[in-house]
Amino acid sequence: xxxxxxxxxELSQDMSDIVESALETGDFKSADEVVxxxxxxxxxxxxxxxxxxxxxxxxxxxxxxxxxxIDGDQAFRDIELDLERYIASKSR
Numbered sequence: 001x002x003x004x005x006x007x008x009x010e011l012s013q014d015m016s017d018i019v020e021s022a023l024e025t026g027d028f029k030s031a032d033e034v035v036x037x038x039x040x041x042x043x044x045x046x047x048x049x050x051x052x053x054x055x056x057x058x059x060x061x062x063x064x065x066x067x068x069x070i071d072g073d074q075a076f077r078d079i080e081l082d083l084e085r086y087i088a089s090k091s092r
Contacts, residue, residue, distance in 0.1 A: 009035075 011019065022034045048056065 004032075 019031050019034045022028050023031065028034045028037065051059075
């Protein structure tokens with residue numbers, strides 16, 4: 001887990017009410033968790049905003065059309081093994 005970097009912020013009454021409401025639901029244990037969740041959502045929103053209309057849908061469909069998912073660690077092991085075999089065949 002990353003080390004916390006304490007900062008001080010001031011919230012409007014509306015924003016403070018939102019934090020308090022989120023705490024009252026029990027979904028969060030602290031105001032820090034509420035703010036972290038909000039910042040994560042903000043970051044996702046910013047990342048998604050960089051896609052042209054329909055681009056993300058097209059990428060998702062491309063992934064779905066590419067076949068069954070494979071385990072990433074196994075895929076890298078397979079690639080490494082293929083590379084070792086290739087190198088061995090060239091050094092004969």
